[in-house]
Amino acid sequence: MIKSADIVVIGGGVIGCSTAYNLAKLGAGKVVVLEKNYLASGATGRCGAGMRMQWGTETNCLLSRESVKMLSHLPELLNVNVDIEFTQNGYLMPAYSEKMAEQFKKNLVLQNSLSIPARWVTPEESLEIVPFLNTKGMYGATYCAEDGHCNPFKVTEAYAQAARKLNVEIYTDTEVQGIVTKNGRIISVRTNQGEIQTDTVVNAAGGYAKTVGRMVGVELPIFPERHEILVTEPVEPTMGPMVMSFYHNLYCQQSPHGSFIMGIGHPNEPESYNIKSSWQFLRDMAERLVEILPPLAGLNIVRQWAGLYDMCPDRTPILGNSPSLNRFFTAAGFSGHGFMISPITGQLMAEMVIGKPTAFPIQMFDAGRFNRGELFVEPSVV
Amino acid sequence: MNHNDIIICRCEDITLGEIREQIAQGKHTLEEIKRACRSGMGPCQGRTCAPLIINEIAKATGKPVSEIPLPTFRPSTSPIKMASLLGGDQHD
Numbered sequence: 001m002i003k004s005a006d007i008v009v010i011g012g013g014v015i016g017c018s019t020a021y022n023l024a025k026l027g028a029g030k031v032v033v034l035e036k037n038y039l040a041s042g043a044t045g046r047c048g049a050g051m052r053m054q055w056g057t058e059t060n061c062l063l064s065r066e067s068v069k070m071l072s073h074l075p076e077l078l079n080v081n082v083d084i085e086f087t088q089n090g091y092l093m094p095a096y097s098e099k100m101a102e103q104f105k106k107n108l109v110l111q112n113s114l115s116i117p118a119r120w121v122t123p124e125e126s127l128e129i130v131p132f133l134n135t136k137g138m139y140g141a142t143y144c145a146e147d148g149h150c151n152p153f154k155v156t157e158a159y160a161q162a163a164r165k166l167n168v169e170i171y172t173d174t175e176v177q178g179i180v181t182k183n184g185r186i187i188s189v190r191t192n193q194g195e196i197q198t199d200t201v202v203n204a205a206g207g208y209a210k211t212v213g214r215m216v217g218v219e220l221p222i223f224p225e226r227h228e229i230l231v232t233e234p235v236e237p238t239m240g241p242m243v244m245s246f247y248h249n250l251y252c253q254q255s256p257h258g259s260f261i262m263g264i265g266h267p268n269e270p271e272s273y274n275i276k277s278s279w280q281f282l283r284d285m286a287e288r289l290v291e292i293l294p295p296l297a298g299l300n301i302v303r304q305w306a307g308l309y310d311m312c313p314d315r316t317p318i319l320g321n322s323p324s325l326n327r328f329f330t331a332a333g334f335s336g337h338g339f340m341i342s343p344i345t346g347q348l349m350a351e352m353v354i355g356k357p358t359a360f361p362i363q364m365f366d367a368g369r370f371n372r373g374e375l376f377v378e379p380s381v382v
Numbered sequence: 383m384n385h386n387d388i389i390i391c392r393c394e395d396i397t398l399g400e401i402r403e404q405i406a407q408g409k410h411t412l413e414e415i416k417r418a419c420r421s422g423m424g425p426c427q428g429r430t431c432a433p434l435i436i437n438e439i440a441k442a443t444g445k446p447v448s449e450i451p452l453p454t455f456r457p458s459t460s461p462i463k464m465a466s467l468l469g470g471d472q473h474d
Contacts, residue, residue, distance in 0.1 A: 153417040286464040300461035365385050
């Protein structure tokens, strides 16, 4: 194993790989990625693989808009030969109360002001988009035709390949066990495969970001939360967009492969590292799904799994240097939408780490915002 | 006959050649190969292809078969209709 590096990125998910690639591209010196299991083995590879620009805060709108732009031609951008399955079949988000409809319309004003082509559709218009949607109780929906899907394994693979071409070293099966500091500076990162001297660490450990923070006495308000998901047998293309309902706390999308991927959020899910599947999920999922998309009841479920959301109290990620330990950067707390904003996030993090002005202002997203009381509450999360 | 054309994963139509290509790229576990090419992600959940791929990994790496880890076994044991879960003929 390498003995020293300019920057050590902890976490081989899409955020870690995207950040490492961008660092190398900006000439940041020797960059190393450390991954406990294999690439995309955590939240990245377990996510719903959706990509949407319909958000409720300006930052999430901007980050997702820029990321969709990059994803639309990512293989060319990275000069790699990986099919990332980029598809734009839209997101349809039904509203079931006046209050929800009002919030959605407020979001639309924001989204449209940032050139995101989302629009309000009536229940009748929704049926033109998804003919078998149950519109009972629906006030209408927002729809953005340019939202869609990408394959998280392939996007991570694309970034990893591009990073390796720029001499980034990626160590899988390598678990970080400690970070050595002295007089308020990082000295080295200890792993089960050896020790790497470095003065800069990027914590991209997802649900484990808090654990990594505690290695240097930095307390990050990020907590892991299990989210369950399932996939059905593949069938002919039947449903274009992702259907996402905050009322049912559910999302469901047909992937290019033909299978339907769907998940629900549980309001009482406790903080834990548990990623076991539960039978209760199957029943709850099926029950809620057939209410809104009745014909899908005839589909066979092939597999279910679970992963960790790295939750932040305001559901906005922490991006930045630590207020208490210099050059300990965090890019985590994505609260269930890290994958879809990973391309631009990696770029912004790299710019910040090398001290270059960032393409967007992101300095307010440091962990210090919780002490300052300057939160950015994202209303639109399942 | 070209052995590389043999179908290893019948659910997802993955050939021996594709599996060998993944192994050559450094993917030496079933978990990684599955995520790269969908082997074992179909209705049978790898019951047929898992042992075949383990043999290929063993051949390529020189490791004994017993040291190649199995992937996580995930529910359901066999495909099940959502309508069946809801316990009714009303959706059938």
